[in-house]
Amino acid sequence: MTASRIVRKPSCRQPRQLRAKQTVEAILDALVRIVKRSGVKAVTTNRVAEIAGVSIGSLYQYFPDKKAMFVALHQRHIEEIDRLVNRTIVEHSHSPLAELIRAVIDAMVDIHAADPQFSSAIFSEIPDRPEGTHEFAVRLHGTFRLALASRAREIENRSNLDKVVFIVANMIDSLAHSAALRRPAGLSLSAAKEESVRAVLTYLRG
Numbered sequence: 564m565t566a567s568r569i570v571r572k573p574s575c576r577q578p579r580q581l582r583a584k585q586t587v588e589a590i591l592d593a594l595v596r597i598v599k600r601s602g603v604k605a606v607t608t609n610r611v612a613e614i615a616g617v618s619i620g621s622l623y624q625y626f627p628d629k630k631a632m633f634v635a636l637h638q639r640h641i642e643e644i645d646r647l648v649n650r651t652i653v654e655h656s657h658s659p660l661a662e663l664i665r666a667v668i669d670a671m672v673d674i675h676a677a678d679p680q681f682s683s684a685i686f687s688e689i690p691d692r693p694e695g696t697h698e699f700a701v702r703l704h705g706t707f708r709l710a711l712a713s714r715a716r717e718i719e720n721r722s723n724l725d726k727v728v729f730i731v732a733n734m735i736d737s738l739a740h741s742a743a744l745r746r747p748a749g750l751s752l753s754a755a756k757e758e759s760v761r762a763v764l765t766y767l768r769g
Contacts, residue, residue, distance in 0.1 A: 587625050589615040591639060594632050595681070603684050606632075633688040640685070641699045647674060648703065652710045660717040660767065663710060665760045668735055668742075672756055675743035683744055700732070707732045711767075719769025727767070734763050 593614035597606050606629055612622040626632045651670045655663045675682050708728045715721040742755035750758075 583625075586615075586617055586621060587635070589617060590622055590625065590632065591636050594636055598684055599678075599681055603688060608632075630688070633685060636685060641696065644671065644674065645699055645702060647671070649706055652706060656710075656713075660711075660714045661760070661764055663714070664735075664763050664767075665756075668739060668756055668759050668763070671735065671739035672742045672752065672759070675740060676752055679744050686744075703732050703736070704728055718767050730766060731763060734766065735759075738762065 590611060593611045594606065596614055597610060608622055608626070608629060609619055611632065612619045615622070626635065647670050648667060651666050652663070655666050658666070704725075708724060711718060711728055711731070712724060715724070718724075718727060720727055738759040742752065742759055746752070746755045
């Protein structure tokens with residue numbers, strides 16, 4: 564009796580958690596493959612489960628319907644953007660203001676422009692901003708605040724840094740999406756990037 568109690572260890576839960584994470588990732592990867600191959604209309608829970616190699620029962624353990632899968636895919640995208648912005652800012656921690664802004668805009672435009680049709684399809688399926696977006700906005704604000712605070716001498720309206728950061732973070736987010744997904748036919752990606760950089764720096768420098 565005593566020996567059997569000793570054998571049981573709390574760590575035995577970890578593999579189950581790992582398998583759960585792997586199952587969710589397999590489901591989301593299958594969703595991506597279907598959308599890229601056949602479009603959003605081809606997505607069904609049964610089809611996703613088949614491509615992911617999981618039972619439909621396993622899929623429903625994590626996603627009650629198709630919309631829930633798209634929301635989770637968007638959340639994964641948000642986390643990727645979060646890591647990208649943090650990495651870019653760290654890599655340019657000693658760069659001048661203009662170089663930092665250009666690097667962040669380049670990175671955010673490029674990640675959305677890599678597959679614009681897929682990005683547009685995903686965003687079309689979740690017209691309302693899902694949970695997780697607000698938390699991302701808060702983290703983005705904090706990241707940009709630290710980056711701009713160290714360059715306050717280059718900013719015109721540095722007396723109200725929170726207001727400046729709010730405008731800049733939203734400008735970059737909106738301009739990056741628009742440059743990658745919604746720019747007019749006569750505007751190249753590189754020109755859209757440059758105009759976005761110029762707009763942000765014009766605001767910062769007053």
